[in-house]
Amino acid sequence: MVQKIPILKIGEALIASIQIELNDESAVQLKEDILNQISATGATGVVIDLTAVDMVDSFLGKIVRDTAFMARLMGAQVVCTGIQPAVAITLVELGLELEGVVTALNLEQGLVRLAGMVAGGGGNG
Amino acid sequence: MAEAEPVMVPIQDELDIVRARQEGRQLAKDAGFGPVDLARVATAISELARNIYNYARPGTIELKKIQRGSRRGIQVVAQDHGPGIDNVEEAMRDGYTTSGGLGAGLPGTRRLVDEFEIVSRRNEGTTVTVRKWLR
Ligand SMILES: Nc1ncnc2c1ncn2[C@@H]1O[C@H](COP(=O)(O)OP(=O)(O)O)[C@@H](O)[C@H]1O
Ligand SMILES: [Mg+2]
Numbered sequence: 001m002v003q004k005i006p007i008l009k010i011g012e013a014l015i016a017s018i019q020i021e022l023n024d025e026s027a028v029q030l031k032e033d034i035l036n037q038i039s040a041t042g043a044t045g046v047v048i049d050l051t052a053v054d055m056v057d058s059f060l061g062k063i064v065r066d067t068a069f070m071a072r073l074m075g076a077q078v079v080c081t082g083i084q085p086a087v088a089i090t091l092v093e094l095g096l097e098l099e100g101v102v103t104a105l106n107l108e109q110g111l112v113r114l115a116g117m118v119a120g121g122g123g124n125g
Numbered sequence: 126m127a128e129a130e131p132v133m134v135p136i137q138d139e140l141d142i143v144r145a146r147q148e149g150r151q152l153a154k155d156a157g158f159g160p161v162d163l164a165r166v167a168t169a170i171s172e173l174a175r176n177i178y179n180y181a182r183p184g185t186i187e188l189k190k191i192q193r194g195s196r197r198g199i200q201v202v203a204q205d206h207g208p209g210i211d212n213v214e215e216a217m218r219d220g221y222t223t224s225g226g227l228g229a230g231l232p233g234t235r236r237l238v239d240e241f242e243i244v245s246r247r248n249e250g251t252t253v254t255v256r257k258w259l260r
Contacts, residue, residue, distance in 0.1 A: 055150075084160075086163065090164045095229045095233050096227065
């Protein structure tokens, strides 16, 4: 069973806000949808908003990391926003620091961050 | 250890992973755990259930509230009759995977819980028992 996460385009950015409990197939689908939407729209940045997500296990963590790396290969930057305290703690305890994944406190700051990264040529700075 | 009625979640389809962690979160919430421990319990269950699904399905996740002396908590038993794990010590190492995963499931789960036991026999299956205590 695949549940689709809607992907919105605002300016040059795509926004995917995860509002449901994602099963594995739906997480894989989201990764593919984001990459396809980057290609279809020419978006230069993507915000994946995790505000409503109360658990990230190693499967979803890997999907998020892979999406960020793959998007970067295509020329788009990914910022993950809204990671809850409990999620941040379990991610580190699991051993998934999501190195190389850019994060911001919330959606607004994520968009600001993206604008800066795109203007500054991307990267982790 | 006082006994409570366990909740059994069969792990056969991919969606059962979601079902198991939701049931576990609910039980842990009823038991009085706070948000960080709820995330730890849900994540541990998700890892154990996915291992059953990936490597040894079908299997079961058994969830129950437990009491030992004055301590209360929750116990999760992930059991399957799959191929077993050849080298458990190796499987408990961070980054060890036979499936292109992250190899974080077993070692990470051990860090998320208070007690962790794994018994695995080749061609007989694997049982992982974890407990989390209320503080
Ligand atoms: N229930 C199981 N039955 C058989 N093998 C298992 C089981 N659980 C884990 N394993 C083995 O242990 C390895 C490590 O598991 P884990 O730490 O969860 O990492 P990952 O699932 O990412 O590979 C797996 O790759 C698999 O070979
Ligand atoms: Mg695993």
